[in-house]
Amino acid sequence: MDRLRPPAAAPAGADEADPDAGAAAPAPKQADPGQAGPFDQAPGSDTGSAAIPGASGSSDPADPFYTDIPASLGAPGTVLKTRPAQHLLQKAGLDWPGTATKMMYTSTRQTGEPAGVTGVVIEPTVEWRGKGSRPTVVLAPGTMGQGDQCAPSTGYGIFANIDPAIPSMGVNYELLNAYAASSQGMRVVITDYIGLGTPGVHTYVNSEDEGHAVLDAARAGLALAGADPTDPVALLGYSQGGGAAAAAAERAGSYAPELNLKGTYAGAPPANLRKVLERIDGNMIVGAIGYALNSGLEYFPDEERAEEVLDRILNEEGRRFLETTRSQCIVDSVAMWGTRYTSTFTQDGADFKEVLEQEPTIAAIIDAQQLGRRTPNAHITLATGINDDAIPTGQVKELAQAYCGRGANVAFVEDDTPTILERTGANHVAPMLRGLPGSIRYLMDAFNGEELADDCGTF
Numbered sequence: 001m002d003r004l005r006p007p008a009a010a011p012a013g014a015d016e017a018d019p020d021a022g023a024a025a026p027a028p029k030q031a032d033p034g035q036a037g038p039f040d041q042a043p044g045s046d047t048g049s050a051a052i053p054g055a056s057g058s059s060d061p062a063d064p065f066y067t068d069i070p071a072s073l074g075a076p077g078t079v080l081k082t083r084p085a086q087h088l089l090q091k092a093g094l095d096w097p098g099t100a101t102k103m104m105y106t107s108t109r110q111t112g113e114p115a116g117v118t119g120v121v122i123e124p125t126v127e128w129r130g131k132g133s134r135p136t137v138v139l140a141p142g143t144m145g146q147g148d149q150c151a152p153s154t155g156y157g158i159f160a161n162i163d164p165a166i167p168s169m170g171v172n173y174e175l176l177n178a179y180a181a182s183s184q185g186m187r188v189v190i191t192d193y194i195g196l197g198t199p200g201v202h203t204y205v206n207s208e209d210e211g212h213a214v215l216d217a218a219r220a221g222l223a224l225a226g227a228d229p230t231d232p233v234a235l236l237g238y239s240q241g242g243g244a245a246a247a248a249a250e251r252a253g254s255y256a257p258e259l260n261l262k263g264t265y266a267g268a269p270p271a272n273l274r275k276v277l278e279r280i281d282g283n284m285i286v287g288a289i290g291y292a293l294n295s296g297l298e299y300f301p302d303e304e305r306a307e308e309v310l311d312r313i314l315n316e317e318g319r320r321f322l323e324t325t326r327s328q329c330i331v332d333s334v335a336m337w338g339t340r341y342t343s344t345f346t347q348d349g350a351d352f353k354e355v356l357e358q359e360p361t362i363a364a365i366i367d368a369q370q371l372g373r374r375t376p377n378a379h380i381t382l383a384t385g386i387n388d389d390a391i392p393t394g395q396v397k398e399l400a401q402a403y404c405g406r407g408a409n410v411a412f413v414e415d416d417t418p419t420i421l422e423r424t425g426a427n428h429v430a431p432m433l434r435g436l437p438g439s440i441r442y443l444m445d446a447f448n449g450e451e452l453a454d455d456c457g458t459f
Contacts, residue, residue, distance in 0.1 A: 066197045073114040077219025078106040088157035097182035098124040105220035110208035119191040120153040128185030133231045135447045136187040138218045140237030140244035141174045145329030146291045151197030170329040189221035204291040207369045211247035215256040235264040238432045242269035253377035263446030265439045267383040268391040271371040271399035278353045282341045287333025290325025296365030318345030372402030379452045381411040385431030387419045404456035411453040
């Protein structure tokens with residue numbers, strides 16, 4: 001397995017010209033295409049997607065905004081550089097609901113080392129009509145993929161990055177949530193997470209990295225806006241983003257105690273990765289298992305041993321699964337690996353649930369990301385779809401109960417969308433869309449100092 005690439009030095013702090021007029025997004029992490037996949041597609045989606053003008057291509061040079069990391073990173077939350085950007089509605093000629101700026105800021109890896117992380121801030125042109133100062137919402141994105149081209153901020157209009165040359169398709173579906181919050185006058189900060197867009201492997205579902213990246217995005221967003229560091233902040237995320245938001249809420253009191261955190265809305269958080277990996281085995285989004293394993297191998301103290309174990313366990317198809325997912329967006333992984341069972345990736349036909357039961361070295365990588373071992377320092381809402389076919393509702397309830405047991409104020413929300421199109425992820429997506437109005441109401445109530453529901457003891 002490749003190691004983290006050392007960051008390239010670059011001058012810090014300089015603003016750059018408007019990028020969206022032809023500037024290239026970062027070149028994606030490349031993988032050996034190997035054999036043809038189950039749908040004869042490698043390494044990404046081979047669905048004939050059309051290029052979007054201004055979107056990156058694999059032949060484009062890497063964008064130094066993403067690849068050149070300043071030599072001196074400063075304290076967590078430091079804004080390292082910025083660049084004007086245009087979101088999708090601005091591309092259409094509207095400065096509503098706000099104007100966008102890309103930024104690189106400093107965060108902290110699990111190892112304690114500083115890292116440059118990219119993201120985008122949408123400063124509303126809409127007046128904040130709630131109480132107090134304009135609030136800031138950090139939007140933790142759901143699963144985008146593991147290739148650099150999947151980073152939300154890299155897409156055309158901060159929305160889509162389609163490259164038929166790789167081929168690959170990255171879609172920032174979180175822009176809908178960003179617009180919903182910005183339209184209410186809230187400042188929105190979207191993080192790309194550590195290693196997504198920037199050098200190194202995106203440490204997917206790593207609780208430490210994601211929690212730090214979210215909290216430091218809040219610090220950087222406030223600083224970029226010239227806002228008071230004590231202005232109100234809330235966290236919003238679904239799926240991977242729900243886990244990242246919850247991880248940040250757990251760490252806010254110790255890692256960023258100066259933040260005035262008013263609440264966290266964490267939808268479908270992957271709190272127990274063992275149960276999540278079992279659920280998505282054979283699902284359309286099974287590629288996320290590859291992202292998680294690739295991520296885990298980056299930091300685990302006994303990673304050399306872990307690689308040896310995986311090399312012994314995996315067959316040729318399993319090795320290709322890890323290599324290709326490392327450079328894919330979720331659409332690419334769905335096209336190439338969707339509905340595959342992990343039992344086809346091992347030498348003896350054991351699925352990954354059995355591998356975790358048999359191999360403590362690999363299990364330790366997954367179990368280290370468990371949520372619920374710390375107490376959020378502000379109110380938290382946990383939302384789940386009772387028929388979610390990707391993130392089991394039971395482990396979301398267990399997380400809520402763990403927080404209640406630690407004395408946190410917790411609201412628990414269940415979505416009752418009936419089962420539709422099993423193993424497609426449809427029952428994972430539907431609760432996110434249905435829950436959008438409720439999540440925005442929650443943010444409004446939290447910022448306005450309204451009494452928030454405490455459901456502990458009722459579920």
